[in-house]
Structures are given as structure tokens and as C-alpha cells.
Amino acid sequence: MKKIAPLALVAALCGCLFDKDFKHDGPTTPEQLGDGWEIATPQSVGLNPQSLAAIHKVLLDPERFVGALAFLVAKDGRLVFETYLEKLADRDHVHHLQSTTKSFTSLVLGIARDQGWFPGLDTPVCNIVPEHCQGLDPRKLSITIDDLLTMRSGLDIENDSFSVEMWIDNPSDPIRYLLDKPLYADPGAEFRYRDADPQLVSYALQQLSGRTEESLAAEYLFAPLGIVDWYWDNGGHGETMGAHGLHLRPRDLAKMGQMMADGGTWNGTQVISADWHDLSTTWKVDPAGHPRLGYGYYWWTVPEANGYSTWGHGGQYAFVVPAQRLVMVLVSMPDTNDDSLHGGVLEEFVDLTRPLWEAGTP
Amino acid sequence: MYLRVTMRSWMKESFALLVAITCTSAAAKASDQGVARPEAGHTLILGAGLRGDAVREDLIVPLTFSGPGLRLLLAYRGRLGPGLLAVSGDVGMSMLWNRYGHPGATLDHNVDAAWTGRVLRGMSWHLEMGPQIALDSRFNYLFSWDDAHGYWLGSQWLGPAFRWEGRLTDRWRLESRASFAVLGFEGRPPVYRYHKQETRADPTYFFTQPNSSEKFVTLTDLQVVRLDVAVRRAAYTNTGVGRGWSFGLDARLARTGFPATNINLGACLYAARAWGL
Numbered sequence: 164m165k166k167i168a169p170l171a172l173v174a175a176l177c178g179c180l181f182d183k184d185f186k187h188d189g190p191t192t193p194e195q196l197g198d199g200w201e202i203a204t205p206q207s208v209g210l211n212p213q214s215l216a217a218i219h220k221v222l223l224d225p226e227r228f229v230g231a232l233a234f235l236v237a238k239d240g241r242l243v244f245e246t247y248l249e250k251l252a253d254r255d256h257v258h259h260l261q262s263t264t265k266s267f268t269s270l271v272l273g274i275a276r277d278q279g280w281f282p283g284l285d286t287p288v289c290n291i292v293p294e295h296c297q298g299l300d301p302r303k304l305s306i307t308i309d310d311l312l313t314m315r316s317g318l319d320i321e322n323d324s325f326s327v328e329m330w331i332d333n334p335s336d337p338i339r340y341l342l343d344k345p346l347y348a349d350p351g352a353e354f355r356y357r358d359a360d361p362q363l364v365s366y367a368l369q370q371l372s373g374r375t376e377e378s379l380a381a382e383y384l385f386a387p388l389g390i391v392d393w394y395w396d397n398g399g400h401g402e403t404m405g406a407h408g409l410h411l412r413p414r415d416l417a418k419m420g421q422m423m424a425d426g427g428t429w430n431g432t433q434v435i436s437a438d439w440h441d442l443s444t445t446w447k448v449d450p451a452g453h454p455r456l457g458y459g460y461y462w463w464t465v466p467e468a469n470g471y472s473t474w475g476h477g478g479q480y481a482f483v484v485p486a487q488r489l490v491m492v493l494v495s496m497p498d499t500n501d502d503s504l505h506g507g508v509l510e511e512f513v514d515l516t517r518p519l520w521e522a523g524t525p
Numbered sequence: 526m527y528l529r530v531t532m533r534s535w536m537k538e539s540f541a542l543l544v545a546i547t548c549t550s551a552a553a554k555a556s557d558q559g560v561a562r563p564e565a566g567h568t569l570i571l572g573a574g575l576r577g578d579a580v581r582e583d584l585i586v587p588l589t590f591s592g593p594g595l596r597l598l599l600a601y602r603g604r605l606g607p608g609l610l611a612v613s614g615d616v617g618m619s620m621l622w623n624r625y626g627h628p629g630a631t632l633d634h635n636v637d638a639a640w641t642g643r644v645l646r647g648m649s650w651h652l653e654m655g656p657q658i659a660l661d662s663r664f665n666y667l668f669s670w671d672d673a674h675g676y677w678l679g680s681q682w683l684g685p686a687f688r689w690e691g692r693l694t695d696r697w698r699l700e701s702r703a704s705f706a707v708l709g710f711e712g713r714p715p716v717y718r719y720h721k722q723e724t725r726a727d728p729t730y731f732f733t734q735p736n737s738s739e740k741f742v743t744l745t746d747l748q749v750v751r752l753d754v755a756v757r758r759a760a761y762t763n764t765g766v767g768r769g770w771s772f773g774l775d776a777r778l779a780r781t782g783f784p785a786t787n788i789n790l791g792a793c794l795y796a797a798r799a800w801g802l
Contacts, residue, residue, distance in 0.1 A: 181589065182581075182587065182588050182589050182623075182624060183581075183583070183587035183588075184587075185586045185587050185588065226625065229625075230670070256717060257717075258717075259718075259719070394719055396719060396720060410719065496585075496586075496670060496671070498670070498671040498672055498673040498674065498718075499669065499670055499671070499672070500668055500669055500672035
């Protein structure tokens with residue numbers, strides 16, 4: 164009997180180790196923080212509080228949207244719903260937005276284009292970075308900025324490999340390294356979701372401006388939006404990561420969404436042109452495997468809602484319905500590896516928020 | 526559900542093994558009635574064990590991940606002055622799952638040294654006590670929740686060690702060891718991780734990362750407890766290189782509240798071969 168004691172001890176110790184609730188039913192009314200957001204009630208902007216409560220209930224379910232951290236809704240320029248599923252401190256800290264970063268790369272390129280120093284979208288990227296294109300396969304010389312913006316460069320490098328090869332292996336000439344990848348199809352022929360394409364856009368921005376993409380964003384995007392707290396991961400050569408790496412507070416992501424919902428303006432300031440807003444959020448290509456969605460310039464289009472959204476791994480969304488000036492933001496844990504488990508599929512978020520956007524959709 | 530059944534089955538088998546070890550000890554008692562001989566002054570021990578681990582890393586999510594694994598251990602034991610010096614190192618790995626079936630893994634390596642001297646003795650038993658130092662590193666990869674980063678608890682600690690040994694027969698002993706951390710240093714990851722991907726391709730990462738950004742801790746910050754109960758067939762040297770065995774159950778708890786709670790609980794059933802030198 165004495166010899167069973169250690170087992171009993173282990174069993175007793177195991178009892179000390181229990182699961183804790185990781186989602187909490189916290190407040191949903193936004194606080195006035197003096198960060199540029201005007202606060203209002205859902206009723207005052209025509210949103211049904213019961214619809215919001217139903218969405219909140221789903222987000223609190225420990226088996227749905229498992230990694231959800233923050234959910235915010237803004238309408239008519241006012242923040243009307245804000246909840247933090249794990250801890251309120253997530254409100255005041257930046258979070259990795261993963262591939263939502265790509266939509267910011269689109270915005271920075273749009274600003275560059277609006278300012279007139281970025282060439283036409285049909286310009287081959289090798290015209291911008293010619294010193295990295297010596298002796299390339301001639302087909303690659305025809306990869307245009309438009310091909311890069313629509314994930315049709317044809318350069319074959321899986322995203323998992325991209326992160327390791329680019330950010331850990333740190334090649335000496337990363338632009339050439341990407342351009343040396345084999346082609347899965349002729350440039351412009353086929354959509355394949357690749358981190359390499361927005362990274363080449365980021366390199367093109369840096370080449371033309373002599374500044375990193377982050378530096379451009381800080382001056383022309385974050386400053387007008389009143390975004391003062393961000394982190395943007397850099398590569399080994401100091402370059403901004405164009406496909407992922409941007410960290411923002413959830414409220415600041417919502418600001419970007421509201422700016423888009425208002426055709427490129429924030430609090431009366433034109434941040435991007437209405438032309439770039441329309442061009443970048445228009446359906447350009449069919450994204451394979453997502454029959455309900457389209458793809459613009461690093462924006463996913465949602466035809467059933469007449470809207471568009473960012474989409475970051477794990478469940479990072481700024482879903483915009485411009486006709487209703489409606490923005491719905493979800494920020495989730497960024498590095499989960501099963502999107503279906505964690506609610507990291509955009510269509511699921513579109514369905515979750517349907518009661519909000521469907522009411523005003525003709 | 527399948528995993529839970531598997532775990533229950535594993536625990537049953539482990540219990541059966543412990544019972545078998547106990548029976549072995551009783552059988553040995555019957556056969557070993559020789560004259561008491563001195564144990565080898567120096568003993569080298571090599572062993573392996575089946576273990577079960579439970580981990581909760583609140584920096585990711587406060588869900589318990591648990592599952593089975595393996596451990597390899599190498600130890601030296603020898604007389605040093607009036608006491609017994611015991612140095613041991615082990616490495617181990619377990620596969621883990623939480624209640625939703627989300628997978629993960631834990632890897633750990635530990636080195637410790639204890640020097641204990643007798644403080645109490647009876648007719649067939651004695652109790653030793655002394656200091657112990659330990660270097661523990663544990664990596665938890667809960668990749669269903671974070672496939673880009675490891676979460677670690679690295680610690681170097683000092684605390685008391687206790688060793689009780691009772692004679693079962695001339696050659697078989699029942700031995701129990703316990704130790705806990707009183708003060709030391711611990712390394713933990715930050716609350717928020719900024720980098721897309723960690724450089725895990727570099728093998729030194731596993732050794733350097735847990736010891737980075739360490740802070741001084743005491744018993745109130747870091748709780749480490751180790752318990753070990755074993756039956757041991759002593760190694761003797763009067764017939765050349767003596768050989769012995771030990772079979773035991775080792776349980777470990779490591780807990781910290783910084784910067785969020787991390788609890789690691791493990792138990793290992795092991796068998797080890799000993800060579801007297």
C-alpha cells in the first residue's frame with residue numbers, strides 16, 4: 164500500500180492542473196479614450212443590439228472562433244461595439260495582423276500612386292529593380308505590378324517556405340532570391356496566394372522612394388489616421404515585411420476600415436484617393452477555393468455584402484461595407500495552425516456578421 | 526475521446542508496471558540473503574522511462590495539454606567526502622493534446638547535482654540531506670495555438686535535497702528523493718511576440734533561449750518540486766565491475782506566475798542500469 168502512495172500523490176498533483184476559461188464576457192460599450200474615435204450606441208446608428216449580442220454570444224463559445232481576442236463594430240464613423248474576449252489589456256496593445264498587412268501594402272502603394280511617383284500598374288517590376296534582374300528568365304521580365312497586386316506573378320514559393328527562407332535564412336539579395344524562384348505559370352495567368360508578391364511590391368516602393376514601406380506608412384497613412392502605436396516586423400536587410408508583420412491595436416485597424424468605408428477619408432482628411440479605393444477593392448481575379456469571394460489589390464471582395472475585407476491568418480479581419488459605412492473588425496491569435504478550428508476563415512466571419520450587414524443590403 | 530481512453534489505458538499499464546516492480550523487489554528479498562557488502566564508490570547509471578506530462582501555458586491559452594512521452598537519463602553517483610554526490614541529466618519529449626484535441630509537444634532537458642550527508646539513521650534506513658543545484662529547460666510547442674513560437678521555462682535554482690534509503694535485502698534498497706527550489710533565476714518569453722518566425726533551425730536556440738532575459742526568483746515566484754521513489758539493486762565491485770538496477774517513479778512540478786502562469790507537471794516510470802566503477 165505504501166508503494167501506491169507516489170501514484171496517489173501524482174494523481175493529487177494532476178488535480179491542481181485544470182483548464183481555465185479563456186474567454187470572458189466583458190463590457191461591450193466602447194470607452195471614450197480620446198484616440199480619434201467618436202463613441203455612440205448601436206441604436207443611434209441603426210444597428211440592432213440583439214444582433215450584436217447574438218454575435219457576441221457566438222464569440223464567447225469556447226469551441227467557435229476559438230482564438231478570437233477582439234471584436235469591434237463601427238458605423239457612420241462611430242465606434243458602437245467593442246469587446247475583448249480574453250482580456251481588456253488587448254485593447255491597448257498591438258497585435259500581429261498577419262496577412263491583413265497586405266491590405267496596408269496596397270494602401271501605401273495607392274498613396275504612392277496618388278502622389279504620382281509610382282509608375283503605372285502595368286510597369287514590369289524589373290523596370291523598377293533592374294539591377295536584380297540580370298540574366299533572368301525572359302518571362303519573369305514581364306511580371307507587372309498588377310500581376311503582383313493580384314497574386315499572379317507566377318513565382319512559385321509556398322508561404323511557409325517564404326517565411327523561413329526570407330526571414331530566417333536571410334538571403335544576401337532577397338529580391339533576386341524571389342525572382343529566381345521557378346514559375347508555376349506564366350505571369351498574369353493564374354492566381355496563387357503568395358507572400359512573395361506583396362513583398363516584391365514592398366521592395367518596389369522602397370526602391371522608388373528610398374524609404375521603407377513602414378516609413379511611408381508612418382507619414383502618409385498612420386499619421387493622418389492618428390495611429391501612434393504600431394510595430395512592423397523587418398527583414399534582415401531592414402526592409403519592411405510587405406505580406407505580414409504589421410501589428411496594430413484593434414481600434415486602429417478599425418480606423419483604417421472606417422477610412423475605407425468613407426472612400427479614403429478619415430475625419431475629413433483624404434488619406435487615399437477615392438480612385439484607389441475603388442480600384443483596389445474591385446474584384447479582379449477569382450481566388451481559387453473561395454467561390455463566395457473575389458480578390459482585388461490585396462483586398463478580398465465579398466459580393467453578397469457589397470463589401471470587402473482584409474484577411475489575416477488566424478482570423479484578422481477588417482470587413483467593410485461602404486454603402487452602409489459599416490466596419491466589423493475581428494482580431495484573433497495570430498499563429499494558430501488550423502483555420503477551420505479557430506475561425507480563421509473569412510467566409511465564417513462574413514456569416515457571423517450577416518445580421519449586421521444584411522439588414523442594410525438591398 | 527480516443528486520446529482520453531488511450532491515456533487512461535497508459536496509466537493503467539504504468540500502474541501495472543509499478544506493481545510488477547514491487548513484486549520484483551519482494552522476490553529479490555527472498556533470494557538475496559548474502560553477507561552485506563560495500564557498494565561501489567562510484568556508479569554510472571543509464572536509463573529510460575515512459576512518462577506522462579501535463580502543461581498549461583497561460584501566455585497562449587489556459588487550457589491543459591497532456592500526453593505521453595519518453596525520457597532518457599544519465600547519472601553519476603559517488604562518495605564525496607562525508608556525503609554522496611549525485612549528478613544527473615535527462616532529456617525528454619512528450620506529445621500533448623488539450624480537451625479539444627488540439628496538439629502540441631513538450632521538450633525538456635535538465636541537469637542537477639545534489640550532495641547529501643546523513644542526518645538520521647535507523648536499523649535499516651537512513652535519511653540524508655544537503656544542497657541541490659539544477660538547470661532546467663522546458664520548451665512547450667503548443668503548435669495548434671502558436672506554430673511560430675516556442676514557450677519556455679528555463680530555470681537555474683538552488684534548494685534542499687533529501688534522500689531516504691531503506692534496506693529491503695542485502696542488495697535491494699528502497700530509495701526516496703525529494704528536492705525543491707528556494708531561489709534562482711528563471712527565463713520566460715515575453716507576453717507579446719513580435720517576430721513572425723523564430724530561428725529554431727539553430728540548435729543552440731534550445732539552450733540559449735530559456736536563459737535569456739532571466740530574472741532572480743525565490744520560492745514565491747518559482748515553484749519547482751521533484752519527488753522520486755525507486756527500488757534499487759545496488760552495484761558492487763568485489764567481483765569486478767558490479768552491475769545494478771533501479772526502477773522508479775519520478776514526479777516533477779514546475780510552476781511560475783511570470784509573466785503569466787505556466788505549470789508543468791510530469792511523472793515518469795523508469796528503469797535504469799547501473800555500473801559500479
